[in-house]
Amino acid sequence: MEVDKSRKIISLGIEGSANKIGVGIVDQDGTIYSNPRTTFITPPGTGFMPKETAEHHRAKVLTIIKQALEEAKMTLDDITVISYTKGPGMAGPLSVGAIVARTLSQLYNKPIVGVNHCIGHIEMGRVVTKSENPTILYVSGGNTQVIAYSQNRYRIFGETLDIAVGNCLDRFARIINLSNDPSPGHNIEQMAKLGSRYIELPYIVKGMDMSFSGMLTHIEELVTGKKTSQTKKQQQEQSGKMQIEETYSKEDLCYSLQETIFAMLVETTERAMAHCNSREVLLVGGVGCNVRLQQMMGIMAGERGGSVCAMDDRYCIDNGAMIAYAGLLEYKFKGQTGMRLEECTFTQRFRTDEVDVIWRND
Amino acid sequence: MEQSELIDAGGVAPQITKQPEQLNLLSQGAEGRLFLGDIFGQVCVIKERFQKNYRVPQLDAKLAQQRINQECKNMARIRKFGVPTPALYLIDEVGRKIYMEYLGKHAYTVKEFLYQLKSFDHPILDQMVDKIGTNLAILHTNDQIHGDLTTSNMMIKPKVPLGLQLSTREEDKRITASEIAESGTLGDVYLIDFGLSFVSGKIEDKAVDIYVLKRAFISTHPGSEDLFDRILDKYREKAGAQGLKIIAKYKDVEKRGRKRECFG
Numbered sequence: 001m002e003v004d005k006s007r008k009i010i011s012l013g014i015e016g017s018a019n020k021i022g023v024g025i026v027d028q029d030g031t032i033y034s035n036p037r038t039t040f041i042t043p044p045g046t047g048f049m050p051k052e053t054a055e056h057h058r059a060k061v062l063t064i065i066k067q068a069l070e071e072a073k074m075t076l077d078d079i080t081v082i083s084y085t086k087g088p089g090m091a092g093p094l095s096v097g098a099i100v101a102r103t104l105s106q107l108y109n110k111p112i113v114g115v116n117h118c119i120g121h122i123e124m125g126r127v128v129t130k131s132e133n134p135t136i137l138y139v140s141g142g143n144t145q146v147i148a149y150s151q152n153r154y155r156i157f158g159e160t161l162d163i164a165v166g167n168c169l170d171r172f173a174r175i176i177n178l179s180n181d182p183s184p185g186h187n188i189e190q191m192a193k194l195g196s197r198y199i200e201l202p203y204i205v206k207g208m209d210m211s212f213s214g215m216l217t218h219i220e221e222l223v224t225g226k227k228t229s230q231t232k233k234q235q236q237e238q239s240g241k242m243q244i245e246e247t248y249s250k251e252d253l254c255y256s257l258q259e260t261i262f263a264m265l266v267e268t269t270e271r272a273m274a275h276c277n278s279r280e281v282l283l284v285g286g287v288g289c290n291v292r293l294q295q296m297m298g299i300m301a302g303e304r305g306g307s308v309c310a311m312d313d314r315y316c317i318d319n320g321a322m323i324a325y326a327g328l329l330e331y332k333f334k335g336q337t338g339m340r341l342e343e344c345t346f347t348q349r350f351r352t353d354e355v356d357v358i359w360r361n362d
Numbered sequence: 363m364e365q366s367e368l369i370d371a372g373g374v375a376p377q378i379t380k381q382p383e384q385l386n387l388l389s390q391g392a393e394g395r396l397f398l399g400d401i402f403g404q405v406c407v408i409k410e411r412f413q414k415n416y417r418v419p420q421l422d423a424k425l426a427q428q429r430i431n432q433e434c435k436n437m438a439r440i441r442k443f444g445v446p447t448p449a450l451y452l453i454d455e456v457g458r459k460i461y462m463e464y465l466g467k468h469a470y471t472v473k474e475f476l477y478q479l480k481s482f483d484h485p486i487l488d489q490m491v492d493k494i495g496t497n498l499a500i501l502h503t504n505d506q507i508h509g510d511l512t513t514s515n516m517m518i519k520p521k522v523p524l525g526l527q528l529s530t531r532e533e534d535k536r537i538t539a540s541e542i543a544e545s546g547t548l549g550d551v552y553l554i555d556f557g558l559s560f561v562s563g564k565i566e567d568k569a570v571d572i573y574v575l576k577r578a579f580i581s582t583h584p585g586s587e588d589l590f591d592r593i594l595d596k597y598r599e600k601a602g603a604q605g606l607k608i609i610a611k612y613k614d615v616e617k618r619g620r621k622r623e624c625f626g
C-alpha cells in the first residue's frame with residue numbers, strides 16, 4: 001500500500017502494561033514529538049500490584065495525554081491514528097490504556113490499533129538505531145527472550161525456562177532490601193560497582209534457554225544462612241570453638257549476581273547470533289539500560305566482528321512513543337485502516353511470535 | 363649451561379599443530395572457534411574455547427574447564443551407545459582445545475541441509491527423521507542429555523560417489539543437498555557439540571532437552587512443525603516406556619512456556 005506522501009501519518013500511543021504510564025506522539029519517520037511518562041513507585045521491599053498500579057494509571061493518564069499534546073503543539077485533530085498496548089502485561093493496568101484509547105477513538109472518530117508491547121520495543125529500536133536485521137535481546141521485568149526475524153515473524157530462539165531476568169533482579173532487591181526508587185535494577189547496578197569479590201552462583205544455560213529461579217533460592221539461602229550462621233558464631237564463641245564464618249556484603253552480592261546473570265544472557269545471545277549468522281545486537285527492555293550489560297554485550301559482539309546498537313531511552317524503557325510507532329506501522333501497511341472496535345481488547349498473554357509482521361518483507 | 367644451548371627434547375605437544383592464525387577457520391560458534399588443522403599428519407577439527415573477555419575470569423575459567431570436560435567425556439560416552447559422533451583425538455586443557463575427527467567437506471549441518479533442500483516433505487527426510495529420532499532415543503535411554511539440541515548441532519555425513527570422495531582437489535565441488543536427496547541415501551546423522559551435555563536420569567531434564575530442540579527447530583525452520591512431530595513420533599517409538607513419560611512432561615514444559623506471564 002502506497003502512502004500519500006504529502007500527508008504525514010501521526011500516531012498517538014498509550015503504554016500502561018506495567019508500572020509506567022506513558023503517552024507518545026510520533027510520525028512515520030520515527031520522529032518523536034513528545035513522550036511524557038510517570039512511574040508508579042512502591043516502598044522498598046514491595047513490588048507493584050495490579051490494582052494499585054491500575055489506580056495510579058487511571059489517575060494520571062488524562063494529564064499525560066494533555067501534556068503529550070501540548071509538548072507536541074498538537075490537538076487530537078492532528079492525530080491520524082490512536083495506538084495502545086494490547087498486551088502482554090498486567091490486566092488492570094492494561095485495561096486503563098485500552099479503555100482510554102477506545103474512548104478517544106470513538107469521540108474523535110479516529111482509527112485505532114492495539115499493539116504488542118514487545119514489538120513496540122523492537123520496532124522503535126530498529127528505527128532509532130537504523131539497524132536492519134539485528135538479533136534482539138529483550139530483557140525486562142516480565143520478559144527474557146532472544147529474538148530474530150525471519151519470514152514475517154519475530155521468532156523466539158531462546159527464553160527463560162522460569163522467571164524473567166527483571167523479575168529475578170526485583171526479587172533479589174527485595175531480599176537484600178534495596179530501594180525501588182528509581183528502580184531496583186538501577187540500584188543493584190550502582191551497588192554492584194562497589195563490589196569486587198566474585199561469589200559463585202548457579203549458572204544455568206540450556207542451549208539458547210536459561211533459568212534464573214535457582215539463583216534466587218541460592219541467594220536467599222546465602223543471605224538467610226548468614227543470619228543463622230551469625231548466631232551459630234555466637235554459639236561457637238560461647239562453646240570456645242572459633243571458626244571464621246563467610247559473610248557476604250550487599251555490594252559483592254549485587255556484583256556477583258549481575259556478572260552471573262548477564263554472562264548467561266550474553267552467552268545465549270551469542271549462541272543465537274552464531275546460529276542465525278547475525279552480527280548486530282539490539283538490546284531492548286528495561287534491563288537493557290544496565291551499562292554493565294551493554295558493555296558485556298559490546299565486548300562479545302566486538303569479538304565476533306559485530307556491534308551492539310547504541311542504547312537509547314526511546315526504545316529501552318517502556319514509553320508511549322514506541323507503541324505509537326509500532327501502531328503506525330500496522331496502520332500504514334494495512335492499507336491505512338485500524339482495527340475493528342471489537343478487536344480492540346487487551347490480553348495478559350500475547351507472544352512476540354504471534355504477530356504477523358506485515359511491514360517487513362526481507 | 364647457557365640458555366641458547368637448550369633444544370627441545372622432542373615431546374609431541376609443542377609440535378602437534380600450527381598456531382591458530384595459520385589454520386583455516388571453519389566456524390565461529392557461540393563459544394568455540396573451529397579450525398581445520400592437522401594432528402600427526404591427519405586432518406582434524408580443532409575446537410578452541412577461547413577466552414571470553416566479557417565475563418569475569420573466574421567464571422570464564424570455570425565454564426571453559428567444565429565444558430571441555432563435559433564435551434570430551436560425553437562425546438566418547440555417546441559413541442559407545444552407537445550414536446555417531448566425531449572421534450576424539452586429543453585434549454589440550456591448557457590451550458583450551460580439543461582435537462577431533464573432521465567429518466569432511468561434504469558434511470552438512472541439518473540446518474544447512476534443510477535450507478538448501480527447501481522442503482520439509484522430500485522422501486529423503488524419512489531417513490533423517492528416522493535417524494534423529496533414534497539417536498535422541500538412544501541418548502535419553504542412556505541418561506545422556508545433550509543440552510543444546512539444534513539443527514546446527516547435527517551433521518549429515520553423506521555417502522558420496524567414489525570419484526568425488528577420492529578427489530583431493532580443492533576446486534572439486536562439494537556435493538549439494540539436492541544431489542544427496544536424489545541419490546536416495548542420506549548417510550549418517552552425527553551429533554556434535556557436547557559442551558552443555560550432562561548425565562541425568564530425570565524425566566524433566568530429558569523433556570527440556572526435547573523442548574529446546576523443538577524451539578530451535580521451529581524458529582530456524584518456520585513451517586517445519588510436521589517434520590518435528592515425525593521426529594517426536596520416532597523418538598516415542600524407540601524410547602520405550604520412559605519415552606511416553608518424557609513426552610508428557612515435554613508437553614507440560616511447553617505449556618509452561620506458553621502460559622508464562624509476559625509483561626514489559
Ligand SMILES: Nc1ncnc2c1ncn2[C@@H]1O[C@H](COP(=O)(O)OP(=O)(O)OP(=O)(O)O)[C@@H](O)[C@H]1O
Pocket residue numbers: 271274388389390391392393394395396407409448462463464465466469471510514515554555556557558
Ligand atoms: N567434526 C566436525 N566436522 C566438520 N564440521 C564440524 C565438526 N564439528 C563442528 N563442525 C562445524 O562447526 C560448527 C560449530 O561447531 P560446534 O557446534 O561444535 O561449536 P559451537 O556451536 O561453537 O559450540 P558451543 O555451542 O559449545 O559453544 C558446527 O555447527 C558445524 O558446522
Ligand SMILES: [Mg+2]
Pocket residue numbers: 391392514515555
Ligand atoms: Mg554448535
